[in-house]
Amino acid sequence: MGSSQARRMPVMADVAREAGVSHQTVSRVLNEHPNVRSETRTRVLEAIDKLGYRRNLVARALVTKHSRTLGVVSFDTTLYGPASTVYGIEQAARAAGYFVSIVSLKSIDRTGVRDALDYLADQGVDGIVVVAPQRSAAQTLADLAPGVPIVAVEGGEAGDVSVVCVDQVEGGRLATEHLLSLGHETVWHVRGPSDWLEAEGRVAGWRAALAQAGRAAPEPLAGDWSPRSGYEAGRSLASMAGVSAVFVANDQMALGVLRAFSEQGVKVPDQVSVVGFDDIPESEFFSPPLTTIRQDFDAVGRNSIEVLLRQIEGEEPPACERLVVPPSFVARASTARA
């Protein structure tokens, strides 16, 4: 304990005594019940102020069965994307009067997600947002139905949970079509890890755009989102003939690609055009400034809370919505005509 508070915190009964009313009337004032005489209300309010009373939310939660706390499960909140999404979630949740309890997972094995959900459910959260970009996580989610409403962010077409996501396919298409429109014969791709839905979506968009233009799709190079993996892919690409346009699945890897090209004397955008994905704050100052696809993480966070609250507070049964946020194209200096 170690608390050195002199006298104990006042409770509702203390306020009631001070104001000369019953504890229930104090409760009514606090909950803005309409049927309280305004004179009584001010008396209670004064008493509250005088005693420095603060309502005990734990006791309240016990009886109402609502903690006004939302849980967030996320994977590696150190990355820009997840961090921004969680930030958006937290802002929106607090604006709606909810607390946010966070669990950041190191790895995303099945048990990890399951444990995190149990953990949060134990705590009595009213709902959970799972930032589950990996297929494995998304599937786990579909299987287990905890007692509380759930929303998945970037969760694929998972069973009967609501999903909020950015249209990754459209993003991949935008990037690829931009490069093709500049006259490049075809577009190479450095993709993200295979169990990430976002990576899959971008690959799909890239393939679709190439197919639509009647171009052959080269074998994509594998990456793991890290600058280093991009660097390695970049070295491979630099050693290959006929590479004039590359769509890299995120900005961090794109940085690695740029670095590798620079080392190998490959000029961007003169010899090779590069497009990234995410639009992290640094991208604008890469050498050269990176043309990329912007994801509105803030909107994703906000929307996920909206969907979740609709599920928590709405009277209808869980509707299982699917909300897609469009990506946008950001032109900078890393692409040029073939």
Next chain:
Amino acid sequence: MGSSQARRMPVMADVAREAGVSHQTVSRVLNEHPNVRSETRTRVLEAIDKLGYRRNLVARALVTKHSRTLGVVSFDTTLYGPASTVYGIEQAARAAGYFVSIVSLKSIDRTGVRDALDYLADQGVDGIVVVAPQRSAAQTLADLAPGVPIVAVEGGEAGDVSVVCVDQVEGGRLATEHLLSLGHETVWHVRGPSDWLEAEGRVAGWRAALAQAGRAAPEPLAGDWSPRSGYEAGRSLASMAGVSAVFVANDQMALGVLRAFSEQGVKVPDQVSVVGFDDIPESEFFSPPLTTIRQDFDAVGRNSIEVLLRQIEGEEPPACERLVVPPSFVARASTARA
């Protein structure tokens, strides 16, 4: 509500009935009280398993007055530093069996911090970590003593709250001494915003190193941590004569500086050496790879939880510790002999 749960969750009394014991015995089993016959324990455990019972932590918190939840107040968790610190905090807290409730502030006016603390205190958190890198936040903290234990991260020498921080002065000194050791006449500095304690510390270290070497300190250039502000500082520096070494207060701004130099045809490290601060994952792949000062954010997070828990669980009165994590020097390719 909208919950479609068929029958209500079992409570302790249900388990007790099922196992043929009193609810108190169930409680004892759950809390690993020693004086329970092992045969009784297994019977209770079986009943728990059979009914799928989960203990209600809200009710528990009401009577124990401990929620096993810690609050975190942070500013802009989108930035790498805060994000990593919060990540470390969350990991350490969960390992110790605590939940983490987060409040991310947009701005750090006095009221913002005050409200956040009140908000968390209302929720009944057992302790709070404030990632308060700005002087204003740190001061606010010193003023108000909420009922709960508090630890400040990067909080300066604020009054009677415990502080965990990285030795910024030492970091600034390391960077500057490295540049001086390469034979540079003096070292220029692009600093962070003036109300940030970290910015001040780095400036102080830089000045100290210059003074110790008997060199004059040029007027530092002002930045706001963003790549753009670094870019603008870089343009100024490029237009000035006699600039051969620059210590930039964070890696993001350093990126902007590198970009500006590149645009102006200033070669790094041939003409100018650059040192950053933070060691973000991207730094290794800048052009050129950035020599920088690494902060162990993870250690900061872990330590802050350790200090906080010692304050919460220890029996002694709040000791008001001050824990300093040393920075480390990371050599890469952005610096060279004068």
Next chain:
DNA sequence: GGACCCATTGTTAACGTTCACAGTCTTCCC
């Protein structure tokens, strides 16, 4: 064999709210 200790279990009362219901006092209408 009686006193005493300890392990084990049960009983009752908090914790601080909100909910359900029952009052009391106006006011208004016929």
Next chain:
DNA sequence: GGGAAGACTGTGAACGTTAACAATGGGTCC
């Protein structure tokens, strides 16, 4: 002036857990 509707307030009982204390039983020690 009687009754009913409505505004306002109070009383008692939950919510599901842990704390404090009491009770039981077996063993040990002289």
